[in-house]
Amino acid sequence: MQIDKVIKIAPAIKWSGSKRSQVPTIMKHIPNFKKYYEPFIGGGSVAYAVLPQIGICGDSYSPLIEFWKKVKDSPEELAESYYERWNQLQDEGHLRFYEIRDRFNLAPNAEDLLFLSRTCVTGLIRFNKNGEFNNALHHTRKGINPATLHTILVDWSKRMQGITFMDGDYRSTAESITKDDFIYLDPPYFNNKSRYLGTIDYESFLEFLAWLNSKGVKYALSYDGGRGEKSYLTHHSANTTYYVTFEVESGDRMEFKVSDKEYGMLAEGDKGKLTFQGSRYKEFTRIKSDAVHEEN
Numbered sequence: 001m002q003i004d005k006v007i008k009i010a011p012a013i014k015w016s017g018s019k020r021s022q023v024p025t026i027m028k029h030i031p032n033f034k035k036y037y038e039p040f041i042g043g044g045s046v047a048y049a050v051l052p053q054i055g056i057c058g059d060s061y062s063p064l065i066e067f068w069k070k071v072k073d074s075p076e077e078l079a080e081s082y083y084e085r086w087n088q089l090q091d092e093g094h095l096r097f098y099e100i101r102d103r104f105n106l107a108p109n110a111e112d113l114l115f116l117s118r119t120c121v122t123g124l125i126r127f128n129k130n131g132e133f134n135n136a137l138h139h140t141r142k143g144i145n146p147a148t149l150h151t152i153l154v155d156w157s158k159r160m161q162g163i164t165f166m167d168g169d170y171r172s173t174a175e176s177i178t179k180d181d182f183i184y185l186d187p188p189y190f191n192n193k194s195r196y197l198g199t200i201d202y203e204s205f206l207e208f209l210a211w212l213n214s215k216g217v218k219y220a221l222s223y224d225g226g227r228g229e230k231s232y233l234t235h236h237s238a239n240t241t242y243y244v245t246f247e248v249e250s251g252d253r254m255e256f257k258v259s260d261k262e263y264g265m266l267a268e269g270d271k272g273k274l275t276f277q278g279s280r281y282k283e284f285t286r287i288k289s290d291a292v293h294e295e296n
């Protein structure tokens, strides 16, 4: 198994909960393996970076899996479908977006999903309580240029050739896993019910982790410790190590190991004063002005 450490990833599709910016950190925790499993594939950045020779990736959102199968097998057709829709949007205006959105809600499909994700406000795939995609058109942006997206999709296709995509629950995707394999888990956040896709029953998920442990399978889990029920962290993740990346004034990024308590208190986008000593994190004080840093 070879791990290709890719830092810059142009997304094939925008996906909420994407771990694209955390990929460098996640990659540090990926051991050698025979087969790669990723049963909550979402926007796929981790699979892209891992570049498995043999992988099984899945998601319970069927149109997304249809999308990934098409990225793998027919990226040219997919790029063409975006080109057509994007041209219609430029020629016919915003009503075209809403027609495509209505069509998608009646019959969800990969091509419309790609178009909507690339032209809606901030690229967020969001649903109302009836499960309908309800985000609006991003009026001030044209949507990614079709030629650029074409290049991106062809690149992703090359990197996805070793992967088999499965439509379904994480447990069915992982059914065939053995102790020589590795699984990366990025479930929807606890209590994250309405606007984004899916929610899982965490008791069942913990049983699943126990099942992986009983088989001796290696896994890495992304879990939002800052939201929802924290007892899961204290009871079940005694060995969890938390890393946080800070961007300092110069634009450089620095990664520090922090306690679970600190981790829970930090949120993406926080600005403030970072204090550290060598490679050791000491403190972060949130302030309103731009981030400053100081070593002592």
Ligand SMILES: C[S@@+](CC[C@H](N)C(=O)[O-])C[C@H]1O[C@@H](n2cnc3c(N)ncnc32)[C@H](O)[C@@H]1O
Residues within 6 Å of the ligand: 015, 016, 017, 018, 019, 020, 039, 040, 041, 042, 043, 044, 045, 046, 058, 059, 060, 061, 168, 169, 170, 171, 186, 187, 188, 189, 197, 198, 199, 200
């Ligand atoms: C946090 S996102 C994954 C994001 C992904 N790691 C990325 O970088 O884009 C969680 C994904 O889990 C999927 N999902 C929700 N419930 C699921 C289930 N029971 N089984 C499999 N996938 C599920 C959602 O559709 C969503 O794509």
